[in-house]
Amino acid sequence: MATINDIAKMAGVSVSTVSHVVNKTRYVSPEKVEKVEKAIRELDSPPNFVLKKKKAAVRETEGKYIFLLISDKKSNFQHRTEREIDEKLKNTEYTLVTIECGSDTAGAEGFLRAAVEDNSAKGVILFPDERDILTQRVLADTKIPVVILGREVDGYMADTVCTDTCDGAYKVVKHLIKKGHERIAFLGRSGERMPMRLEGYKKALEEADIPVDESYIYPHLQNDRDIFEALDKMLGRDGMPTGVFLANYAVVIPFLKYINAHNIVCPSDISVVCFDFFEWAPLYTPALTTIEQDVGMYAELAVNTLMKRIARREYANMPANKDIYQKHTLSMKLVIRDSTRGIGRGPFGERAASMEELMITEDKVQSIRQRKLTAAISFHYAGKAWMELHQKGIRNIFDRLGISVIAITDAHFDPQLQCRQLESLKLLEPDILIAIPSDNKRTSEAFKKIVKSDIKLVLITNVPEGLSPADYVSCVSVNERSHGQNMGHGLGEYMYKHGLKNYGVVVHDADFFATNQRDGAAKQVLAEEYPDLRLCGEIRFENEGEIYGKTKELIKRYPEIEALYISWDGPAMEVIEALTELGRTDIAISTGDLDYAVAMNMAKGGMIKVLSAQRPYEQGQAIALAAVKSILNEKVPSFVGIEPISVTPENLLRSWKQVFKEEADEELVQAFKENPNYVFEK
Secondary structure, rough: OOOHHHHHHOOOOOHHHHHHHHHHEEOOOHHHHHHHHHHHOOOOOOOOOHOOOOHHHHOOOOOOOOEEEEEOOHHHHHHHHHHHHHHHHHHOEEEOOOOOOOOOOOOHHHHHHHHOOOEEEEEEEOOEEEOOOOHHHHHHOOOOOOEOOOOOOOOOOOOEEEEOOOHHHHHHHHHHOOOOOOEEEEOOOOOOHHHHHHHHHHHHHHHHHOOOOOOOOOOOOOOOOHHHHHHHHHHHHOOOOOOEOOOHHHHHHHHHHHHHEEEEEEOOOOOEEOOOOOOOOOOOOOOOOEEEEEEHHHHHHHHHHHHHHHHHOOHHHOOOHHHHHHHEEEEEEEOOOOOOOOOEOOOOOOOOEOHHHHOOOOOHHHHHHHHOEEEEEEEEOOOOOHHHHHHHHHHHHHHHHHHHHEEEEEEEOOHHHHHHHHHHHHOOOOOEEEEOOOOOOOOOHHHHHHHOOOOEEEEOOHHHHHHHHHHOOOOEOHHHHHHHHHHHHHHHHHHHHHOOEEEEEEEEOOOHHHHHHHHHHHHHHHHHHHOEEEEEEEEEOOOOOHHHHHHHHHHHHOOOOEEEEEOOOOHHHHHHEEEHHOOOOOEEEEEEOOOOHHHHHHOOOOOEEEEEEEOOOHHHHHHHHHHHHHHHOOOOOOOOEEEEEEEEEHHHHHHHHHOOOOOOOOHHHHHHHHHHOOOOOO
């Protein structure tokens, strides 16, 4: 008995072509169909798969085929839709026949016309070709039910299933903007759906008052060469984009090849979001963030709509009235993975620099030592590990460089006291003053007097009102966006793992760009990446003394709350006190900054389940290095953001050593050992 390979050799075609002719699963040119059928006719004993197909055809009174027209052979989405439609037709009496036409529609036109004329095509689902040839020339005068995918066709009335790609692009750009990106590129391929994606891209920028820069927009890239040339223009200059929306699958692989070849790292150098899902997106390193169409629902709507039309035999008598046709528009879902990151921003929108940009050479070390410089530090309040570690980091650098710290003040969070202390420090005439304002407004005048002197001012975390980057050396902080994202991710993952649904937030209600940025990042993560979670209520506080009473009010109003995000550890301890009194120690807490009290709570299995820890020692080092570079008249970034670390019970002791530069004390270790829920770290 002959095999499929024998038929292929006789016909002078591939094995897959024989399969498509026999099974009618792809468009094959009439010439090749004739060659295959002629070879089969000449066989004395056709193979079993051919005989089975013939028997099946005999059982049918006539062919019952649904034709699917794919207009873009390279479209991952169209091929995924094909698979879903084929799966949904398996339990029906219809067989799916797929025709791929691309830009050359002649062959598909002939094949489809023949199927319409011999009545084997019972319905058609199609992605319209760019010039709408198939709808206008072949289907316009037929009474065959048609469902159009992707967009409506001018002058042709049919049911449609579409995705709101404009809103999908809007969601992508909005996501990047919220993460601190302003220079966002758009790369797409020519096609009828590209204008809607570009419209959504521009809409998001305009809403955020970010100018649309045409030099970042390339919507008509035809091939790899076009893509590489566009990237040469964008990424090889100052002001390169920090985020990119790859608005068509065809540009994804060339883009990734380019950045790999040019040592551009995703996401630290550039954040990437791709249009639509593809199988390897979560497997790539880093896993790629995508804006996805629900291909299962897409296919289901197309098949169900078509089947209803066929069953009711409506098309033969339907009037030419557009209103009787259905249009289904599906929303898109943003699936956030590792290819996008937040950009830490300073108080004037500047991108956060890293500590690596502050390093000085050994010859400069000797130059500084010879100058016998002095420095003073003004803390908003002291006694906390955060301030002590800053001080240690500062001294680590200054001691090595022979810079003497001649005074350290503690304002006890009292702006008036800090103003008096700043006056006193100014009289000491230090070369360097390091300070964190206790209140940006009420300390403003005192800081302006420092600015008018010859003292080099380095700020921690916040900038007093009325000062600009020209007035101080640098502002050094944690990367607040990463800080908030760590807390948001930690809480979201904990809630998903433990089946929790309802949460609240406790945020700082003051004009501090640092905590505002942190809180905004945490809330963005929870809303975008954990959409199944429900935000019940919010506490806004100006000082920690308000939190105890407001926590009780929140829980009485929303007793269903199971978890809380809290800006930092001080307010978190106030919340814990209130919750304990209410008997609600079941509520999980995510907060920021690692101190002894929160570490002990976590070690004992208390309410604090996840933390994001600043690295104040490294922040102190960065502050000192920024001051030294300014003394050397070298360029210093106006904002430096040190990356925080995520802390869970599983890495608590290791994180303690990383932050505090020493092992945890025995009491903390013992609390951890006695907690049966955690495995002790060695």
